[in-house]
Amino acid sequence: MRVALVRMQHVASSEPYIEFEKNVLYRYECVRVSDHSGQFGFFAGLSSLLGFKGGPSLNIDVVHTHFGPDAQFGSALASKNGVAHVISVHGFDVCYEWFRFFKLKRLRYLTYAVRRRFVLRRADIVLCCSEYVRRKAIECGVSEGRAQVHYLGVDLELIERVKGLPGSDLASRGEIYISCVGRLVPIKGQDVLIRALPIIRRKIPNVRLNIVGAGPTLPGLRRLARQLGVGEIVSFLGSRSHFESLQIMNSSRLVVVPSRRIGRVEEAFGLVAAEAMALGIPVVATDTGGLTEVLGGGRFGRLVPSDSPEDMAKQIVESLLSTDQCQIDAAQRVAKESYNAKLQVAKLENIFDNAIERYQASSQKCI
Numbered sequence: 001m002r003v004a005l006v007r008m009q010h011v012a013s014s015e016p017y018i019e020f021e022k023n024v025l026y027r028y029e030c031v032r033v034s035d036h037s038g039q040f041g042f043f044a045g046l047s048s049l050l051g052f053k054g055g056p057s058l059n060i061d062v063v064h065t066h067f068g069p070d071a072q073f074g075s076a077l078a079s080k081n082g083v084a085h086v087i088s089v090h091g092f093d094v095c096y097e098w099f100r101f102f103k104l105k106r107l108r109y110l111t112y113a114v115r116r117r118f119v120l121r122r123a124d125i126v127l128c129c130s131e132y133v134r135r136k137a138i139e140c141g142v143s144e145g146r147a148q149v150h151y152l153g154v155d156l157e158l159i160e161r162v163k164g165l166p167g168s169d170l171a172s173r174g175e176i177y178i179s180c181v182g183r184l185v186p187i188k189g190q191d192v193l194i195r196a197l198p199i200i201r202r203k204i205p206n207v208r209l210n211i212v213g214a215g216p217t218l219p220g221l222r223r224l225a226r227q228l229g230v231g232e233i234v235s236f237l238g239s240r241s242h243f244e245s246l247q248i249m250n251s252s253r254l255v256v257v258p259s260r261r262i263g264r265v266e267e268a269f270g271l272v273a274a275e276a277m278a279l280g281i282p283v284v285a286t287d288t289g290g291l292t293e294v295l296g297g298g299r300f301g302r303l304v305p306s307d308s309p310e311d312m313a314k315q316i317v318e319s320l321l322s323t324d325q326c327q328i329d330a331a332q333r334v335a336k337e338s339y340n341a342k343l344q345v346a347k348l349e350n351i352f353d354n355a356i357e358r359y360q361a362s363s364q365k366c367i
Contacts, residue, residue: 068093084359091268130290153341184215199313300331
C-alpha cells in the first residue's frame with residue numbers, strides 16, 4: 001500500500017511529526033509531495049488551487065495532506081489518481097475567520113479562504129489534533145462522522161536519547177532555568193511570560209529564562225525585557241533543531257507555554273507541553289484550546305488564564321518551590337500512553353484503511 005504525503009512547505013523544526021510519519025509508517029510506503037519535489041508545476045498547481053484535478057499520476061492508494069491550504073493540492077491529486085483523501089488540520093486552517101487568510105498574501109491562502117468549506121467537506125476523513133480543533137472543523141462544515149481526533153505524536157525514542165545525555169551547559173550551577181519553546185508570534189504569548197518575570201524574580205532571585213524560537217515579535221520582546229529590567233536574565237536562543245530544543249527543555253526546571261487566545265484562534269494542541277510531560281519536566285500553560293486537553297484540565301500540569309502575568313507568575317513560583325512528583329509521574333505516564341508517536345502512526349494506518357473503504361463504498365454508490 002502507498003500513501004502520498006502532501007506538505008508543500010515543510011518547516012522541519014516545528015513540524016517533526018511529518019518526518020516521523022514518513023519514516024515510521026509500517027504497512028504503507030510513503031511518497032512525499034512538496035513544493036521542492038517538483039510534482040506540481042506552475043499550471044498543475046494553479047489548476048489545483050482553482051478546484052480542478054491536478055498533479056502527477058502516482059501509483060498510490062490514498063493521499064494524506066497536512067494543513068488545510070495544502071489540502072487543495074491534496075484534493076486535486078486524489079481526484080487525479082482516483083483515491084481517498086485524508087486531511088490533517090492543525091488549528092489556524094479551521095480557526096481563522098476567512099478574511100484573515102487574505103493577510104497571509106499567498107495564492108494558496110487566498111483560494112483556501114474562498115474554498116475552505118468545499119475542500120474540507122470533500123475529504124473522506126478530516127483528522128484534528130485535539131477536540132478543540134475538531135469542534136472548529138465541524139463549524140467549518142465537516143460532518144461529525146468524518147471529523148476525528150488524532151493526536152500529534154511524541155517521539156519517545158528521541159525523548160529517551162535526550163534524557164540519557166548530560167545536562168546542557170545552559171543549566172549553570174545555582175541558577176534555575178525556565179524554558180519557553182515556540183515561534184515568536186503574538187499568539188504564543190512570550191510577552192506575558194516576560195511580564196511575569198519581575199514578579200517571579202522577587203521570589204526566586206536566581207531564576208533565568210530561555211526563549212527558543214524565531215519570528216517577527218523578537219525585537220519587541222527584547223525591548224520589553226530591557227524595559228522591565230530583566231534583559232540580563234532572558235536568553236533569546238533563536239531557532240533550534242527539534243533535538244536541541246528538547247535538550248534545552250530537559251535542562252530546565254520548568255517549561256512554560258504562555259499561548260493566548262486571539263479572536264477565534266487558540267493553541268491547537270501543545271506539542272511542547274506533551275514533550276515536556278514525556279521528559280518529566282513540570283509544565284505551566286495557559287487554559288486555552290488544546291493545551292487544556294493535553295494537561296488534562298490541570299491534572300498533568302498547572303493551568304493559568306491567558307494574558308495574566310500575575311497568575312502566571314504565581315503558578316510558576318509555586319511550581320518551582322514545591323515540586324508535585326505525583327503530578328509529574330502521572331503526566332509522564334499519559335504522555336507515553338496517549339501521545340506515543342509510534343502508536344499514533346499505527347492508528348493513522350488504520351485510518352488510511354478506513355478512508356479507502358469509505359472512498360470505495362461511495363464510488364460504488366455513484367456507479
